[in-house]
Amino acid sequence: MSPLLLPLTRNVHADRRPVALDAYEANGGYQGLRSAMSTMSPADCLQLVKDSNLRGRGGAGFPTGMKWSFVPMDNPSGGHKYLICNADEMEPGTFKDRLLLECDPHQLIEGMILSAYTIQADVAYIFIRAEYLLAAELLRQAIADCYASGYLGQDILGSGYRLDMYVHASAGRYICGEETALISSLEGKRANPRAKPPFPQVSGLWGRPTIVNNVETLCNIPHIIERGADWFKGLGLGEDAGTKLFGVSGRVKNPGCWEMPMGTPIRDILEGKAGGMEEGYKLRGFLPGGGSTDFLVEEHLDLPMEYESIGKAGSRMGTGTMIVLDDHTCPVGFVKNLVEFFAQESCGFCTPCRDGLPWSAQVLDDIEQGRGLPEDMHTLERQVEYIGAIGNTHCALAPGAMEPLQSALKYFREDFERHISDQHCPWCDTGASHAGH
Amino acid sequence: MPVIKIDGKEYEVAAGQNLLQSCLELGLDLPYFCWHPAMGSVGACRQCAVVQYQNEEDSRGRIVMGCMTPVTDGAIFSLDGDKARGFREAIVESLMLNHPHDCPVCAEGGECHLQDMTVMVGHRDRHYRGRKNTHRNQYLGPLIHHEMNRCITCYRCTRYYRDYAGGDDLAAMAAHDHIYFGRHQEGVLESPFAGNLVEVCPTGVFTDKTLVHEYTRKWDLQSAPSVCVGCAVGCNTLPGERYGKLKRIHNRYNREVNGYFLCDRGRFGGNFVNSEQRLDQPGQRQPDGRFQALSADDALAGIAARWESGRVAAIGSPRASLESNSLLQQLVGRDNFCPGTSAQEQQLLQRVLAHLGSSPAHNPSLRDMESADAILILGEDVTHTAPRVALSLRQAVRNKAFELAAELKLETWQDAAIRNLAQDQRSPLHIVCPADTALDDVASSSTPMRPRQAAEFALAVASAIAGDMGEDSAAASIAGDLKNAQRPLILAGTGVNSAELLDAAAAVAATLCTAGCKAMLSFCLPECNSMGSAILARGGAASLEDLLKRAGLGEFDTVLVLENDLQRRMPAAELQALRENVDTIVGIDCLQTATLELSNLVLPAASFDESEGTLVSAEGRAQRFFPVHPPAAQRQSSWLWLQQLAAAVGRAELAAGDFDELSQACAGCDDLLAAIVRAAPDHEFRSRGLKVPRQPHRYSGRTAMRANVSVHEPKQTEDQDSALAYSMEGSADPGRPGALLSYVWAPGWNSNQSLHKFQAEIGGSLRGGTAGLRLLDEYRCDAPARPENSQPVADSSGAFQLLPRYRIFGSEETSAQAAAIDALVGVATLELASRDAAALGVGTGDGIRVAEAALEVRINDAVVSGVALYSAGYPETCYLVAGAQNDLEKIEGWQRKPELIGSDGGGGND
């Protein structure tokens, strides 16, 4: 057996046809589950995941084992505990979970069963965004197959462990991806995030202990359980363990999504996999991990995609899906599009986000439309300062919204100023479109 | 107690609080919107931001929300630094992006928390150049005006309306900056506590519609501490007056009673004083029935002339002050005085008093009730008989949530977290009533039963508590809930007219105490001074029936009726008989009533807002109300009329004296009343050497407001009877006694949010002490004997047992005469189970006759078969006897009455 270097996508075919249960099993699927159920206690599993240094792939990069360890394991009242898979993937420029969901649903389900077993959850949900219809259908089918094969239900593989699993298709709204808003939504309510503490691990869905993990995070679990922590750590090129799905969109030759080791240099992704910029376009900058991460620029191309090095460069790994800004696209328009997105997707609970983001968007619109005033730069800076820090708002949506803006003000300041001094967008002669000429 | 550092200074603060609370208690002005002292924190508005430093070395710090940050020993904060200030200013600026800046035409203007906070953070220059979002307003009924454009999305309205008060027809709609707080469709807000939105909303989205139509700014309102006369709960109120008219009623904080909230009967019902039915002048009825005005002297002389025979009886009233009642009693002598209630009602009130005096259980204040962790309600639809109590019970069922929260070490102010944790888990609340009740939505069980059955059931519960499980599993399970509780509450009342039920309630409470629980026992009573008149009558008193009988025997030729419409207590024929049996009826009242129609001589009484007096609430709390403004026209306090009458009939010993002396005399009537003089400071009290003003510092136009009548400024009326002054001069010391809290206002805090400046601690008692005095705490007496006749009512021939359906709007006499409430009263109905209705051949909307009343049928399958539930206290039904057996008869050709008003044609701007 050749060493498995790209575990997450080993069942992903070029034509993206989904892998059904039999093919999944034929390729070693549910082996990890089988052996864990007969040989490992929940505590063993937890230790393994802790040792693997797996960090959440949903954007924040929180160590998964540590998160799980906050779930109370004594459960005297016998009430439910929940595991939720966050498949809401709605952040602009992010399209990695779709790949895993559409191509290999059983990998996710096996990961969820193992994770649920570890925290001794008895109910699991997959919270999937409304528009991922194909994925939702595949998951429902896969879950039904699992019940039929004894991987889900009363007495999983004769272990005595019981788990029920449901797919909940959302009804829209990016904020549902925020884990506490997701819980509100799963409870059938308006998707307002919740203050922490208490953390969902102790009081989550319906007031019960709950773990929320990203699709990709959970897809790693079967492999870690089957092959061990050292194997997993060895997959990364540097500090960070495992592999990661990286994606690129924008004016590159070959936009797409690929599994690569953690610590892969950005250049290998942007130029290697994505083929570099389209003919006639130059790179001006890129958001390394989705629409709520800070711009990086040319000088950062040789950084490894690792939590720490990206953080040191002033941005975040985020979801690992990059959005490229080219020289034919107006950076003000680019940021305006993002800020408008976040303003529209604000849940409306807290003031800086609900009212501050539309205000920022309005200022950006004024600048873009040639109505900007010099003082607008100050207004934007003030917004970045007051909205941009975690803790200033009720959840992380609004600070995320400020990241591209704040770094655009740093890297593309002259572009903003030129808009204001010329009372005109340099990329837009007609005033109708600001991108992609 | 933790010590924290704020801007370099150390402070000792109470543990378990959040920083915002601590700051406010320390007198540090930290602005906020979404936090509410009674509703806790959710962290929505982000206005209370401060900077927290990790340690002394940390020079940057990070912004945290004061309301979401627990105070822990050694924590370091800055309120004053540029970072915190800049953030708070940015928040107000953001909140104001879409605000219409329509303060001049806004009913909140001058007492607007948003205005105050805007000034406090120093926001002045507006940078936003975009368009403002606008909304369409909704018609929300005759009480509340809606103006959504002013909304700052603090979520207080829905948190109050839904989470706190249990209403479900107001919700947050849409998302991001399109959020809208309203109903699904236009229509009357359904919660009987909707009026508190006026005070909960920090700006002018929800305003008092009755005020909007006759607008006066807060600074031009004259106000005085008052007590609601809408029911026996005794909520403390702050009525506001201008130009001799009552403009609005606000909540007056009393930690033990109403806290921060009133019910809508209390808030809007007091407006009856502006009714066209008000009496302005003394007068006499001429032989042709017309009313002829008399001077006060002539009227008194006329009464005195009839007094000479010495055959005078008097009827007092449970809605008149103790002082007026007791003076009347002394004037005619105990034997000839009836407290104004029927024999049955007196019996019930005396039983309540005796149970309170003999029960080992605690007689709780509303605040105590909020600590109950298991509740049994017997016979009362509390929302409609003691409305504010129901709001407290809605908080009590949350104790389960607080228990769960304590396990996770969540502080009680972490509102959203605790609600998310507990979801729909509540402390047990069991209701046994004639039909469904307005608390059923939070009840663990609600079982319709007749009072007799309910009493038997309650006794079964008591037996089960005592260990005798019997056969009734429902009783056993309720017994279990009560017994497992730390502070179980048993609540009954006089509403269903059943002595048995009162006794059974007391029995359950006593058994719980024997079983070692700290049980509470509380009774709902009908009127604002029912308890006061029960105490006055406890030595024995004539009932209405006695008096009428004696009048029939020719014992009296003059009967004086004080603030009591006898038609509400006896069938019309008996009142007519009284009329025929005596020569003269003297009526003293503030509103035109059927009794006054029959009176030969009439004296206009001042209403609650024009007079001083003491009322005793159901809890036994003596509370003083003060005139808000001098009485208009020839009205005066009924005790003043009685003093003048005493003078006219040569009873000099009763004729003299100011209010305090009168109160003193009343206190001497009964040991239990001895303390009433301390219910409020006397007229000699001075705060910092000065009287307490009724008018705020900014009161305008005093010298000019009567200029259209006369350019000569009248001398301000001097208040000889109390420590309050009809003036803006004096001492508005925030530490003045709670009973003299004439308004809440503090520098920089123009809205009611300034209350914290008057509190010893947030949500604690007032700095000058809680208003009112409990009279029954030391009272011990024998348990009441079993009633001689356990059959509540004599007539048992009819096929249906008549039982009352109380309604917050309609069942109470005075509030129903307030114009806005009148619009909500609706038709008098009779509720029947569908089986019974079918047998009678009637359906919803048909007419039905019961005794002399013609009512409209409503089918309600929560009504026990064989029971007919009539709208209680309506003009059509007020003399029906609860519990009586009657026959029902379909009325042919009944015209269905129109339903409640639907709309006044849209929200409409000011």
Next chain:
Amino acid sequence: MSDSQLIAALSQQELAAIDAELEHVPYPSAAAIDALKIVQQQRGWVSDASLEAIARHLQMSTAELDGIATFYNLIFRRPVGENVILLCNSVSCWIKGCEKLQAQIGEQLGIAPGQTTADNRFTLLPVTCLGACDKAPVLMVADDLHEDVDESVIRQLFQTAGVDS
């Protein structure tokens, strides 16, 4: 309307689907979003009558349910056409010219974003990122995702649907 009349506003099929959801939630209102989606699936949108009926069935107030329905952008509280076009307007599609596509679709169908064609066949709704940014610009028509959309793709799309430009 009485409760039973109101609930009769829902079809047996809808009620059965909602009841199936109710089986695994702790209290009925927790199934609010599923119920709204079930009814919308059948009827295209959620009318006031449907909203009231669902609320009654879930033992919750209409106001509360409306608050939930209006929060989520993919619950339609106004009628939509037979085919809803969800056109992504987020950043990657914007870079690749989604504004032009929006203009072109609008022109061909004669509607502005948010509107429905007179023949009730199409509604055009700009939406946020559809999670297919590597294939930008993208749109969904009647639940099908179309990738790398350009003028010709749109022309073809409407040709198959019989829309003449």
